[in-house]
Amino acid sequence: MKKHKAKFFMGAVLLSASLSAIAAEPLMQQAQELFKPLPADMGTQEFPITPEKVALGRALFFDPRPSLDGTVSCSRCHMPALYGTDGLPKAIGVKSRDNPRNSPTVLNAALEFVAHWRGDRKNVEDQAVRALIGPPSFGQPDLAAAMKKIEAIDGYPAMFKKAFPNEQNPINAENWGKAIGAYERTLVTPSPFDAYLKGNARALPTLAAAGLKRFISTGCTACHNGVGVGGGMYQKFGLLEDYWKQTGSTKIDEGRFDVTKDPADKYVFKVASLRNVAMTPPYFHDGSVATLPEAVRIMAQVQLGTTLAAGEIEEIVAFLNSLTGTLPKDFATAPVLPASSFKP
Ligand code: HEC
Ligand code: HEC
Known part of the structure; x- marks a missing residue:
């Protein structure tokens, strides 16, 4: 791993005012090569977004009724008020069952590879389907049980029909995944850093620019790196x-090794996206660390063998703060859900 240290420049603080105009340009160019601003949405050819699918997916995202005991929705662990997370070290699902890992945010998540x-999930659609039968998630014994609960809620059949107009029996798990996925693909959070990447040098406060550097x-x-900064x-x-x-993790998670059984995958995890990271403590796959500076x-x-000084950490945290974006309007507030004659 490259360990280029720019300590040499630390003494040049006095010069920095006059140099900052010059330094601004190369730094922005470097940033533009390493990162990309967020797209307007995350729809793809394979997973196109339509307003009908998004409206359905939004309702389903906030609806606890399809879960085993009727109390667990996606939004229970991916709350708008906590930027799409739950604030817990490890999530708690149906019947208070513990999840083995921390809830990452759903914001911009569809960008990740x-x-x-x-x-161990291909994409947000695959993720949404399998959450239905995850024992510590929705806890349903099978996908059909979840679909039965949805069918019984007045209002959903018509919404599925509208979202998937050419299908005979549109209420199925695949379409649940596609609808929630379409909604998730709208959850982008443009931030000051995106404005900077688009050419507005003043979008980053001085400390944040030092942090970027x-x-x-x-x-x-x-x-x-890249559009997700991870x-x-x-x-x-x-x-x-x-x-x-x-x-200080008490339980050692072996990471991707448990998925592939390949010894080369021991302690391997997805590089976390750092978008909105200031809003999503606690940190790491097991929520073992409470604060961003830590x-x-x-x-x-542990990744670079570098001991950062307190001031250097402060700079980087200021940069990470610039990755906090605006919550999408359709996420900031929960929708009114279809009325139900269903009794749990
Ligand atoms: C009980 C809490 C809980 C519920 C309910 C829940 N999730 Fe999650 N979600 C998690 C946890 C924990 C993870 C991380 C799991 C892992 O990596 O092993 C996760 C991961 C994800 C991810 C992947 C994000 C990333 O960065 O990799 C997405 C997307 C997501 N959830 C969306 C949803 C959707 C959509 C629903 C509803 C269908 C849902 N979740 C229901 C806790 C929950
Ligand atoms: C060699 C690859 C690598 C390097 C270099 C690296 N990281 Fe990470 N980073 C990761 C991985 C992998 C994770 C996920 C770790 C986990 O929780 O399992 C991560 C997670 C994080 C998290 C926690 C995110 C969250 O939501 O919990 C932060 C913050 C972070 N990195 C910041 C940094 C900073 C700042 C630097 C430079 C000082 C850095 N990383 C260097 C690979 C790297």
Whole structure:
């Protein structure tokens, strides 16, 4: 891993005012090469967005009634008020069952190359379908049981029909995944950093710009790059030191190894996207670290063998704050759900 240190420049603080005009340009260019601004939405040819699918998916996302005990919705663990997370180290699902890992945000999640910390879900559609039968999630014994509950709710049959007009029996698990996926593909959160990447140098406060520079020079961008500032590859967590020595994790998660059984995948996780990261504590796959400065310190230590000074951490955190975007209107408030004659 590249360990380019720019400490040399630290003494030049006095010059920085006059240099900043010049430095602004190369830094922005560097950033434009490493990152990309968010698209308007995350629809693809394979998973196109239509207003009907999004309206249905939004209702389903917030609806607890399809779950085993009628209390668990996607939004229980991906709450708007907490930027699409639940604030817990590890999520708690149906019948208070513990999840093995921390809830990542659903915001911008459709950009990532795979879903889940260990990449054991293909995309947001696959994720949504399998959440129905996840024992610590919706807890349904099978997909048909979930579909039966949806069918029994007045209002959904018509919404499915509208979203999938050419299908005889549109209420099925695949369409549940497509509808929720279409909704998730609208959940983009443009941030000050996106404005910066589009050419507005003033979009980043001075400390955040210093943090961006530090983020690049420290080597964070070897893994956290692209449109998600992460979310584009797998890497071992703890390249230079066992991660749990720094995080204090009590249960050691072997990461992708448990999915593939390939020894090369031990302690390998998806590189987390850092969009909105300031809003989504606690940190890491097991929520073992409570604050962002501590997560940044640990990352530099275990991934790059670099001990960051407090001021350097402060800069990087200021940069990460610039990745906090605006919540989509259709996510900030929950929809009114279709009325139901269904009794649990
Ligand atoms: C009980 C809490 C809970 C519920 C309910 C829940 N999730 Fe999650 N979600 C999680 C956890 C925990 C993970 C991470 C799992 C892992 O990586 O092993 C996750 C991961 C995800 C991801 C992947 C994000 C990423 O960065 O990889 C998406 C997308 C997602 N959930 C969407 C949904 C949707 C849509 C629903 C409803 C169909 C849902 N979730 C229901 C807790 C929950
Ligand atoms: C060699 C690849 C690599 C490098 C270099 C790297 N990271 Fe990470 N980063 C990861 C991986 C993998 C994870 C997910 C770890 C986990 O929780 O399993 C992660 C997670 C994080 C998280 C927690 C995100 C969350 O939502 O919980 C933060 C914050 C972070 N990195 C910041 C940084 C910073 C700042 C740097 C530079 C000092 C950096 N990373 C360097 C691979 C890397």
